[in-house]
Amino acid sequence: MSGVVGVVLVSHSAALAGEAARLAREIAGTGARVAAAGGTEDGALGTSADLIERAIAEVDQGEGVILIPDLGSSVLTARLLEEPGKVVLADVPFVEGAVAAAVSAAAGAPLAQVLSAAEDARTYRKL
């Protein structure tokens, strides 16, 4: 296998995306390819299509990329960058979905399986 599925976390906040990506990488281990695309290019709250595209390029190893948006414009902008079979959106809780996707991707799972692992995060119970 040539690489692993990439994960891009798209948030309104650079700090939130950055920390969630760090958490997912720490839990998933060294094999994980997780990038953050948070906030606008000038560091304000919002979404930047350019930052998301750069993050996709950074983690793409040819096995596909999962985008995990937080809300509002993150979802809309991420949807504009979808490429069926290559760049797909996961409709999942931001942190839990990011960790589940990163762990599954780092273990070498293919795109469809990483997506379904992320979607399983929706049903995890904390209590």
Place this chain on the structure above:
Amino acid sequence: MDVTFFTAWIQEIIRVLAINRDRLTRLDAAIGDADHGTNLDRGFTSVRQAMSDTPPDTPGQLLTLVGNTLIRRVGGASGPLYGSLFRQLGKSLGDAQEVSLDDLAAAFATALESVTRLGKAAEGDKTMVDALAPAARALCSAARDGLKPGEALDRAAAAAAEGAEATIPLQARKGRASYLGPRSVGHEDPGAASSALIVSAMHP
């Protein structure tokens, strides 16, 4: 309607949005995150720069440039939404030099579809669709009735303005305003208000 007509439209949008920036932001402060006017003004200021950097040759090229710039430069939800509207308008008009009212009405209908698909919003959800959809219908019926472009654009502007005003009593079902539930009632939707301005700017 040629590239000069559409360039004048975009320039009028830039002018009108700058004038209405604070009003749109005030509307957004009531039920959103208070950045709609600022975001759109920033996006369209970048559009002005992009137009002067690479002056487009056709209406289609121009509108595609507008759409791509908005997607890249507006940090809020209006970026991808207006971005897809203009990009789809550009795509539908293709490389034609001259656009008839029929072409414009058809392109506008397709562009509206791409916005509703992306935002998953329908009329009555208290969004920009509440201004854009009546405008699209007005253009289509004006084209069918063989009206002159000037009169058709007048009707589209009136329909969009009425649609925007009609969002006041609605409860929001999309976006940040939907978190407010019944408290979103009694305020004009900022997206519908900016859409009405954008459609009205098309007056020749």
